[in-house]
Amino acid sequence: MRFLIHRYNPETDKKPRMQEYTLADINAGDMLLDALFQIKEEDDSLSFRRSCGEGVCGSDAMNINGRNGLACITPLNSLKEPIEVRPLPGLPIVRDLVVDMRPFYHQYRSVKPWLTVHDPEPETEYLQTPEQRDQLDGLYECILCGACSTACPSFWWNPDKFRGPAALLQSWRFLADSRDQATAERLEELEGAYRLFRCHSIMNCMDVCPKGLNPTKAIGNIKKMMLKHLV
Amino acid sequence: MSALDIERRQFDTLVIGAGGGGLRAALQMSEAEANVAVVSKVFPTRSHTVAAQGGMNAALGNVMPDNWHWHMYDTVKGSDYLGDQDAIEYMCRAASHLVVELEHAGVPFSRLANGKIYQRAFGGQSRDFGGEQAARTCAAADRTGHAILHALYQQNIRAKTHFFDEYFAIDLLKDDDGYILGAVVLCIETGEPLIIEAKTTLLATGGVGQLFRTNTNARINTGDGIAMALRAGIPVQDMEFFQFHPTGIAGKGMLITEGVRGEGGYLVNKNGERFMERYAPHAKDLASRDVVSRAIAIEVREGRGCGPNADHVMLKLDHLGPEVIKKRLPGIRDMAMTFAHVDPIDTAIPVFPTAHYTMGGIPTNRYGQVVIPFEQSAEEAIPGLYAVGECACVSVHGANRLGGNSLLDIVVFGRAAGNHVIEYLKENRYHRPFNDSMAEEAMQRIGQWQKTGEGESVDSLRAELQKAMEHYCGVFRSKEVLTEGVEKVRTLVARVKDARLKDQSKIFNTARIEALELENLMGLGLATVECALAREESRGAHSRVDYPERDDERWMKHSLYHANGHIEYKPVRTKPMTVDSFPPKPRVY
Numbered sequence: 001m002r003f004l005i006h007r008y009n010p011e012t013d014k015k016p017r018m019q020e021y022t023l024a025d026i027n028a029g030d031m032l033l034d035a036l037f038q039i040k041e042e043d044d045s046l047s048f049r050r051s052c053g054e055g056v057c058g059s060d061a062m063n064i065n066g067r068n069g070l071a072c073i074t075p076l077n078s079l080k081e082p083i084e085v086r087p088l089p090g091l092p093i094v095r096d097l098v099v100d101m102r103p104f105y106h107q108y109r110s111v112k113p114w115l116t117v118h119d120p121e122p123e124t125e126y127l128q129t130p131e132q133r134d135q136l137d138g139l140y141e142c143i144l145c146g147a148c149s150t151a152c153p154s155f156w157w158n159p160d161k162f163r164g165p166a167a168l169l170q171s172w173r174f175l176a177d178s179r180d181q182a183t184a185e186r187l188e189e190l191e192g193a194y195r196l197f198r199c200h201s202i203m204n205c206m207d208v209c210p211k212g213l214n215p216t217k218a219i220g221n222i223k224k225m226m227l228k229h230l231v
Numbered sequence: 232m233s234a235l236d237i238e239r240r241q242f243d244t245l246v247i248g249a250g251g252g253g254l255r256a257a258l259q260m261s262e263a264e265a266n267v268a269v270v271s272k273v274f275p276t277r278s279h280t281v282a283a284q285g286g287m288n289a290a291l292g293n294v295m296p297d298n299w300h301w302h303m304y305d306t307v308k309g310s311d312y313l314g315d316q317d318a319i320e321y322m323c324r325a326a327s328h329l330v331v332e333l334e335h336a337g338v339p340f341s342r343l344a345n346g347k348i349y350q351r352a353f354g355g356q357s358r359d360f361g362g363e364q365a366a367r368t369c370a371a372a373d374r375t376g377h378a379i380l381h382a383l384y385q386q387n388i389r390a391k392t393h394f395f396d397e398y399f400a401i402d403l404l405k406d407d408d409g410y411i412l413g414a415v416v417l418c419i420e421t422g423e424p425l426i427i428e429a430k431t432t433l434l435a436t437g438g439v440g441q442l443f444r445t446n447t448n449a450r451i452n453t454g455d456g457i458a459m460a461l462r463a464g465i466p467v468q469d470m471e472f473f474q475f476h477p478t479g480i481a482g483k484g485m486l487i488t489e490g491v492r493g494e495g496g497y498l499v500n501k502n503g504e505r506f507m508e509r510y511a512p513h514a515k516d517l518a519s520r521d522v523v524s525r526a527i528a529i530e531v532r533e534g535r536g537c538g539p540n541a542d543h544v545m546l547k548l549d550h551l552g553p554e555v556i557k558k559r560l561p562g563i564r565d566m567a568m569t570f571a572h573v574d575p576i577d578t579a580i581p582v583f584p585t586a587h588y589t590m591g592g593i594p595t596n597r598y599g600q601v602v603i604p605f606e607q608s609a610e611e612a613i614p615g616l617y618a619v620g621e622c623a624c625v626s627v628h629g630a631n632r633l634g635g636n637s638l639l640d641i642v643v644f645g646r647a648a649g650n651h652v653i654e655y656l657k658e659n660r661y662h663r664p665f666n667d668s669m670a671e672e673a674m675q676r677i678g679q680w681q682k683t684g685e686g687e688s689v690d691s692l693r694a695e696l697q698k699a700m701e702h703y704c705g706v707f708r709s710k711e712v713l714t715e716g717v718e719k720v721r722t723l724v725a726r727v728k729d730a731r732l733k734d735q736s737k738i739f740n741t742a743r744i745e746a747l748e749l750e751n752l753m754g755l756g757l758a759t760v761e762c763a764l765a766r767e768e769s770r771g772a773h774s775r776v777d778y779p780e781r782d783d784e785r786w787m788k789h790s791l792y793h794a795n796g797h798i799e800y801k802p803v804r805t806k807p808m809t810v811d812s813f814p815p816k817p818r819v820y
Contacts, residue, residue, distance in 0.1 A: 009736055009738065010738055011736050011737060011738055012736065040690070040742075041688070041690045041691075043733075044688070044689070044690075044732060044733050044734045044742035045733065045734035045736065045742065047739045047740065047741050047742075048741070049273075049741075050450055051273055051277050051279070051449040051450055051451045052277075052279070052281065052282050052449040052450075053449065053450060053485075054282070054485045054566060054569075054570070055565070055566075055569065056281055056282050056374075056377060056562075057273075057276075057277040057278075057279075057281050057282065057449060058276065058277060059273065059274075059277050073569050094420060094738065094739050095738050095739040096739075098739050101274065105274070109388050112389075113385050113388070114336075114337060114382075114385035114386055114388065114389045115335075115336065115337030115382070115385075117335070121335055123331070124331055124347075125330075125331050125334040125335075125340070125347060125348050126334065126335065127345075127346030127347065128342050128346055129342060129344075129346050130341075130342045130343070130344060132342075133339065133340075133341065133342045136339045140339045140371075140374075140377075140378060140381070141374060141377070143276070143281075143377070144274075144276055174337075177337075177339070179337075
């Protein structure tokens with residue numbers, strides 16, 4: 001099986017290059033991450049992030065044959081050869097397949113992603129009906145892998161101003177939470193031409209999300225809520 | 232590079248590890264306005280807490296009557312009477328309050344029709360001290376760890392905790408009076424070392440599941456904090472007790488939560504027989520994990536396994552119906568479809584016992600203080616050093632952890648340790664003097680891997696270790712096999728010094744991190760196999776075919792393994808805080 005892998009070590013390379021690897025002894029049913037481990041056994045200088053290996057920690061998002069995804073849950077037999085693996089687009093490259101995620105995390109923190117309640121705390125749990133809780137399904141499962149935001153042209157052009165799909169999904173996760181009481185503040189924070197409204201519903205985010213979440217829909221919901229809030 | 236040239240930072244308190252334990256402790260301390268540094272080798276939400284599925288135990292009694300005291304009984308029994316009963320009482324009493332705290336912090340728990348937190352049945356749970364099945368596990372579908380970890384990280388952002396993301400901890404700093412003064416860490420991105428001075432250091436680095444070839448753990452679970460403690464002269468406790476989860480996906484290892492059986496799933500052998508009825512007539516599939524894992528291993532050994540190689544059993548849940556599976560178990564459905572290529576809505580999942588959880592670890596008391604035997608005292612606190620969560624051994628899990636007690640453990644003792652640190656900081660207002668020699672050993676460890684030339688690869692040594700641990704130190708053990716295992720692992724440990732890295736670059740050199748992790752794994756692999764050979768009884772997860780019975784007279788004690796190979800023992804704390812102790816009795820489910 002043939003692989004073309006993005007290599008760049010700022011200590012020795014003037015510019016990035018694609019390096020070819022061939023694995024003779026690999027099971028087509030294995031995941032791309034298994035192949036990367038095998039390549040790293042041969043060439044320990046290949047650098048990439050990984051941890052859980054089962055699609056829940058969000059470490060190993062990368063660009064696979066032109067499409068963002070998680071290496072650990074992408075089966076090799078779903079990919080056309082040569083398999084081209086590059087770092088997530090739109091973020092500074094640290095080395096090989098490792099990008100600098102700081103701009104992405106910054107946007108996440110900017111939406112104040114924590115439950116905010118102004119009322120005095122009861123001694124028991126806040127009550128929430130199963131139907132209210134259902135509103136959080138499809139939102140809280142986000143693993144912050146960055147696949148969506150780095151597939152978004154609006155985020156590429158304005159990573160400093162547009163919050164990006166991942167952060168906006170989180171924003172909606174709290175706006176949709178029956179327990180949260182910071183609706184006005186959250187909406188206010190997203191006003192203006194960029195933070196929310198740079199989303200042009202291109203839907204790349206939804207297309208690539210490895211957890212099957214739909215940030216475009218969440219963004220639409222925020223826009224609707226904002227309109228309702230204004231009148 | 233000498234220690235003199237290294238950048239130094241000062242914080243009131245240092246937390247190493249950003250899983251649930253580290254983040255819960257950090258939150259407590261940040262809210263008390265301590266200046267907190269959290270060092271993590273991965274971005275916090277990538278920590279392994281994120282993979283916890285089924286839930287967190289607390290006797291809220293939302294589904295049926297429950298009581299913290301029944302939870303305590305189950306935990307003591309589950310621990311096979313090796314758990315420390317003061318710590319267990321503390322944990323079970325605190326549980327309900329801490330679940331409510333997490334809910335207030337934003338955790339999206341699943342809900343009951345009345346709006347309260349959803350609770351499901353889990354293994355080893357009973358009402359009324361061994362009576363009917365309880366439903367004590369608070370769940371956010373089957374992504375409870377993810378929900379808790381993200382909420383704790385979010386609350387730490389709010390509380391302005393200072394994060395050092397993608398920094399790898401090398402070793403602790405210790406002065407001549409035995410105080411721990413922080414740690415030497417390595418910035419993974421730049422490859423530069425950094426000294427973090429702190430009045431207290433809290434280890435929350437998780438377990439060491441990577442000791443075994445097939446495991447449910449993340450690649451990062453290499454026992455770094457436990458190994459750092461061992462190198463700092465602290466003996467490690469009860470390392471022979473390693474939990475094998477009954478239901479890892481066969482041959483691959485991904486975890487399939489006990490919550491599947493809690494929701495009504497069950498195990499069958501090749502004859503379609505629900506075999507747990509023979510091993511645990513009362514609790515059946517919801518017996519303790521050690522019991523279920525042994526039962527599966529016996530079924531396979533006696534030829535009743537499934538598949539072409541008869542090497543696994545099946546976990547059946549199609550009878551639960553698509554609604555329950557989609558609502559309560561969506562994550563494991565994904566996992567089964569991705570890795571076992573079956574949809575559990577209509578097909579059973581192939582499973583086999585898989586290395587899962589480190590019951591042993593750094594010895595602590597219930598305040599999270601690291602304690603070691605000193606002169607007349609069995610438990611003398613090391614000033615400035617704390618440990619919580621899977622890397623610690625309080626010990627609330629003893630010889631076998633109950634499902635749903637690990638998420639509980641990390642928040643209960645994360646919070647308790649945070650509170651104790653706050654008190655400690657009041658008494659110890661100033662940093663103790665730092666001197667360069669404290670960082671020397673850590674720098675030597677880094678330097679060791681700068682040797683070039685021919686040598687073994689880190690990957691092959693790790694693979695050999697994992698294979699050896701699986702072969703010599705698995706579900707069933709014996710003197711003969713363990714003796715060979717000790718020899719084998721000793722040989723592997725000796726070979727580490729001849730290993731070489733080809734990649735000598737600095738920036739994001741993950742090969743170097745894996746080399747440092749390998750040293751941690753090796754030290755702990757040897758501790759595990761040595762302690763397993765020494766303990767001549769069967770208790771909880773430690774099952775010796777040559778000593779099939781539990782032996783309370785000789786062995787109801789904790790083992791303490793020193794870096795030099797010496798093993799000593801200390802008594803179990805059988806006296807709870809306020810209630811009567813639960814004396815050991817035969818353990819049947």
